[in-house]
Amino acid sequence: MITLWELRGKGGRPYSLFSWRTRMALKHKGLDFASQPVKMSDKAAIAFSGGKTVPIIKDGETVVRDSWKIAEHLEDRYADKPTLFGGEIGRGVTQAFNTWVDRVVVPAMMPVIVADVHERVDPGDETYFRQQFEGFLKCTLEEARTRRPHALERVQKVLEPLHAAVKRQAFICGSAPAYADYILLSVLQWARVTSPPDIFDSSDPLYGWRSRMLDLYDGFARNIPTA
Amino acid sequence: MITLWELRGKGGRPYSLFSWRTRMALKHKGLDFASQPVKMSDKAAIAFSGGKTVPIIKDGETVVRDSWKIAEHLEDRYADKPTLFGGEIGRGVTQAFNTWVDRVVVPAMMPVIVADVHERVDPGDETYFRQQFEGFLKCTLEEARTRRPHALERVQKVLEPLHAAVKRQAFICGSAPAYADYILLSVLQWARVTSPPDIFDSSDPLYGWRSRMLDLYDGFARNIPTA
Numbered sequence: 309m310i311t312l313w314e315l316r317g318k319g320g321r322p323y324s325l326f327s328w329r330t331r332m333a334l335k336h337k338g339l340d341f342a343s344q345p346v347k348m349s350d351k352a353a354i355a356f357s358g359g360k361t362v363p364i365i366k367d368g369e370t371v372v373r374d375s376w377k378i379a380e381h382l383e384d385r386y387a388d389k390p391t392l393f394g395g396e397i398g399r400g401v402t403q404a405f406n407t408w409v410d411r412v413v414v415p416a417m418m419p420v421i422v423a424d425v426h427e428r429v430d431p432g433d434e435t436y437f438r439q440q441f442e443g444f445l446k447c448t449l450e451e452a453r454t455r456r457p458h459a460l461e462r463v464q465k466v467l468e469p470l471h472a473a474v475k476r477q478a479f480i481c482g483s484a485p486a487y488a489d490y491i492l493l494s495v496l497q498w499a500r501v502t503s504p505p506d507i508f509d510s511s512d513p514l515y516g517w518r519s520r521m522l523d524l525y526d527g528f529a530r531n532i533p534t535a
Numbered sequence: 536m537i538t539l540w541e542l543r544g545k546g547g548r549p550y551s552l553f554s555w556r557t558r559m560a561l562k563h564k565g566l567d568f569a570s571q572p573v574k575m576s577d578k579a580a581i582a583f584s585g586g587k588t589v590p591i592i593k594d595g596e597t598v599v600r601d602s603w604k605i606a607e608h609l610e611d612r613y614a615d616k617p618t619l620f621g622g623e624i625g626r627g628v629t630q631a632f633n634t635w636v637d638r639v640v641v642p643a644m645m646p647v648i649v650a651d652v653h654e655r656v657d658p659g660d661e662t663y664f665r666q667q668f669e670g671f672l673k674c675t676l677e678e679a680r681t682r683r684p685h686a687l688e689r690v691q692k693v694l695e696p697l698h699a700a701v702k703r704q705a706f707i708c709g710s711a712p713a714y715a716d717y718i719l720l721s722v723l724q725w726a727r728v729t730s731p732p733d734i735f736d737s738s739d740p741l742y743g744w745r746s747r748m749l750d751l752y753d754g755f756a757r758n759i760p761t762a
Contacts, residue, residue, distance in 0.1 A: 397621025400709025401628040404700040408635070411696040469638040473631040482627025 309342060310334065313354055313364040316345030317428045317502070321533055325414065325498040326375040327363040328529070332490035333379050335525040337389040341365075348429065349436035375494075376406055379487055392487035402488045405480075409491050416463040417495050417507075419445055423453035424503035424535060463507065471513040478520060485524060493521045497529055504535045536569060537561065540581055540591040543572030544655045544729070548760055552641065552725035553602040554590040555756070559717035560606050562752040564616040568592075575656065576663035602721075603633055606714055619714035629715045632707075636718050643690040644722050644734075646672055650680040651730035651762060690734065698740040705747060712751060720748045724756055731762045 312334070314327035322331070322343065334341050346353045346362060357364040357373045364373040365381070372381045383392045383399070393399035422441050426449050429437050442448055452459075470480070470492070479485045480492060496518055499507050508515040522530035539561070541554035549558070549570065561568050573580045573589060584591040584600045591600040592608075599608045610619045610626070620626035649668050653676050656664050669675055679686075697707070697719070706712040707719060723745055726734050735742040749757035 391624065394622040394624025396710065397618065397708045397713045397715075398625035398628060400704055400707060400713075401625060401632055401715045403703060403709075404697060404707050404715070405628055405631065407700045408696045411699070469635045470631060472638070473634045476630060477627055480627060480631050481624045482630075483623065486624045486627075488624075488628045488631070 310339055311344050311366045312341045313344045313346055313357070313362045315348055315362055315429075316343075317425075317430055317433075319533060320345065321428060321501055323425065323428060323498060323501045324362055325494050326361075328494035328497045329375040329487075329490050330363040330365065330378050332493060332524075332529065333382055333392055333487060335528055336392060336486070336490070337382050337386050339382070339386065339389070348433045348440075376403065383487075394481070394486060398481075398486075402486075402491070405488045406491050409495060412466055413463070413492070413495050416459070416466045417499060419452050419459040420456055420463055420507070421499050421503035423449045423456075425498075428502050428535060460507070464512075467514060474513050474517040479517065485521065489521060493518070493529065497532075500534050501532060502535050537566055538571050538593045539568045540571045540573055540584070540589045542575055542589055542656075543570075544652075544657055544660075546760060547572065548655060548728055550652065550655060550725060550728045551589055552721050553588075555721035555724045556602040556714075556717050557590040557592065557605050559720060559751075559756065560609055560619055560714060562755055563619060563713070563717070564609050564613050566609070566613065566616070575660045575667075603630065610714075621708070621713060625708075625713075629713075629718070632715045633718050636722060639693055640690070640719070640722050643686070643693045644726060646679050646686040647683055647690055647734070648726050648730035650676045650683075652725075655729050655762060687734070691739075694741060701740050701744040706744065712748065716748060720745070720756065724759075727761050728759060729762050 312327065312330060314322055314330075315324035317323045322328075322345075351360050354360070354362065354364055357371055359373045361373070363375055363378060364371065365378050367381065367385065370381070372378050379392055393402050418441075422445065426434065426437055426441070438449060445452055473480060477483060480488045496507065508518065539554065539557060541549055541557075542551035544550045549555075549572075578587050581587070581589065581591055584598055586600045588600070590602055590605060591598065592605050594608070594612065597608070599605050606619055607626075620629050645668075649672065653661065653664055653668070665676060672679055700707060704710060707715045723734065735745065
């Protein structure tokens with residue numbers, strides 16, 4: 309059995325962006341896991357990992373932290389299960405995609421949803437969250453909320469290059485989903501679980517892609533309480 | 536023998552961005568080809584293809600146009616040669632990368648080099664090139680030149696997410712180059728062959744990656760007359 313340390317917000321909602329990559333990767337591999345919820349501010353709870361962030365997994369005696377390293381661990385240890393990368397070239401290009409999502413899509417999404425996320429973190433994390441994210445964004449959460457329309461335009465512009473990709477093929481990874489799809493889904497699931505207004509309307513080419521992703525594994529990502 | 540229709544500029548320089556993807560893919564597969572240079576304005580010369588742009592290849596009796604379709608053709612027909620995509624997942628993610636490069640990196644690079652490109656197209660294409668690109672950019676070539684410093688900052692910002700990727704691995708595709716590397720190289724080779732100032736200084740993480748790419752196949756891309 310694998311244990312997954314991940315953030316839990318109000319009402320137990322699993323809202324951690326990067327942990328969703330791990331959740332989907334575990335489902336893809338057909339591996340059961342037990343969730344170990346932690347507060348964002350409780351660094352003592354995850355000090356055993358040697359780091360300060362989730363996701364972390366414990367797989368037998370092996371502890372792995374960082375969503376990318378976890379994906380590589382799962383791919384290598386469970387090589388007989390469905391592949392996340394499809395080989396070395398797929399792994400390389402997926403790593404470049406991972407970098408692009410982390411450096412471009414995540415920072416574009418954050419100001420859109422940050423004030424809503426704050427309302428849905430564990431009550432014990434509210435002060436910590438505000439400090440961290442106001443420092444990161446260099447504005448108050450309330451200012452971020454007033455700027456949401458502009459931020460929404462920006463994230464839609466950043467995602468626009470992917471429209472052509474998902475018009476040509478059902479998933480980022482081709483005719484079936486794999487890890488690059490989970491990377492992108494994680495950002496949209498983060499928004500979905502924490503922020504009431506939808507990022508997409510139904511005419512957006514990524515709306516259909518996200519629906520297909522939410523259907524996977526008996527609606528695993530869909531059947532989570534949303535904002 | 537495969538024939539490749541591609542743009543030729545002053546002094547026979549092969550400056551066509553998209554044709555460089557095909558050139559590198561052919562080298563990767565170890566396939567010989569004969570170049571068939573055409574002027575950008577001479578649509579009659581390529582009307583046989585059913586389209587108005589290069590690259591086009593004729594492989595036996597099969598005509599294929601569009602660099603992506605050519606890559607898929609080469610991968611499928613020459614499946615016993617080194618792979619460009621590494622399987623279906625790699626092909627899917629590479630297609631998404633291709634879309635990102637075409638919609639984000641190419642439009643960012645164009646205003647940086649466009650005035651220099653104009654000086655190196657076939658003399659018979661100068662008027663056509665100016666019309667096409669001034670329409671596209673909505674400014675004159677001379678205005679584009681004065682805005683080059685700003686455009687250069689923009690293209691460097693757009694490429695920044697890839698820095699972390701090429702620090703973790705030697706190539707976009709991992710430990711060895713494949714088609715996603717050729718997609719990115721094509722944009723930098725377009726700049727290199729047409730515009731004297733280098734886009735990178737030697738401290739740029741992509742400088743080392745580009746050097747490795749230019750070394751491939753006995754310096755195939757390096758040993759082309761540059762601007």
